[in-house]
Amino acid sequence: MRLRRLLWALVALACAGTATACTGGDDRPDVVVTTNILGDVTREIVGDQADVTVLMQPGADPHSFGLSAVQAAGLENADLVVFNGLGLEENVLRHVAAAGExxxxxxxxxRAVDPLTFRAPADGGPEEEAGQPDPHFWTDPDRMRTAAGLIADAVVEHVDGADEKTVRRNAARYDGQxxxxxxxxEKSFDRIPxxxxxxxxxxxxxxxxxxRFGFRVIGAVVPSGTTLASPSSSDLRSLTEAVREAGVRTVFADSSQPTRLAEVLRDELGGRVExxxxxxxxxxxxxxxxxxxxxxxxxxxxxxxxGLTGR
Structure with missing residues (x-):
């Protein structure tokens, strides 16, 4: 209890200095979102009906970003917390759980958008994660449509003061987009044989x-669903063999992470991979x-x- 009182004292001090350091500083309802991808979707739906506080900064890695003591304490003052879950925000989930408690x-x-599971190693998936839910659902826009609808429902039900008609209108507009x-x-990918x-x-x-769009996942340089893992020499050797067999000429690297590992794979293949x-x-x-x-x-x-059509 002493620690909690100390944290709330820090929140009060932060609020006195800046309006953006905590949630609920202007008596408007506040929706807190962990990742910036879901934060953008939530802002489209909420519009001007509540403040939306996004915890993850642009360009950050969702697997490794953390919260300050003020942010963690401020979660407990939110009207609604929206988070990706399925283990994605590894350093934040305990704070979300504390807010729920x-x-x-x-x-x-x-967990609410029919998550897929990581596949077994023989199919190119990480052995330690095979059968575990894959948290990266947003790469399927249809699942994001489902997610947007769920967020709209939660705002209408749990955010006092948010006008239902406005939220539903915002959600319908965004669903069309x-x-x-x-x-x-679909039309763009039709160009790829x-x-x-x-x-x-x-x-x-x-x-x-x-x-969703009929691609084959040959493999990944880091054989895991998290950027915090590291590949072994045998991992790289196996992936190199699979790439050669499939005739792959393009490796896609996450912009939020260095491309060094992908470049190592390119070097292993004699520079024949972009x-x-x-x-x-x-x-x-x-x-x-x-x-x-x-x-x-x-x-x-x-x-x-x-990249896959050689343009």
Missing amino acids: AGVTTLEVG LAALTAWM EDGRALVTNHHVFGYLAH VVPLFSESLTARGEGADTYLRMMRANTTAMTD
């Missing part, structure tokens, strides 16, 4: 996109190419299509 409504989006995104991605739809990435992040960056797990700062979910997905679709 304190009575704050929390929405774990990933997501539907248009799916149609555009079926036998050329093979993906090699830095780590296992595009399983949902592959499942390394193409994608925006996979974080939005960028404004004006840097992927500052919204819609722009991120369009940028990735263009990069993948061009």
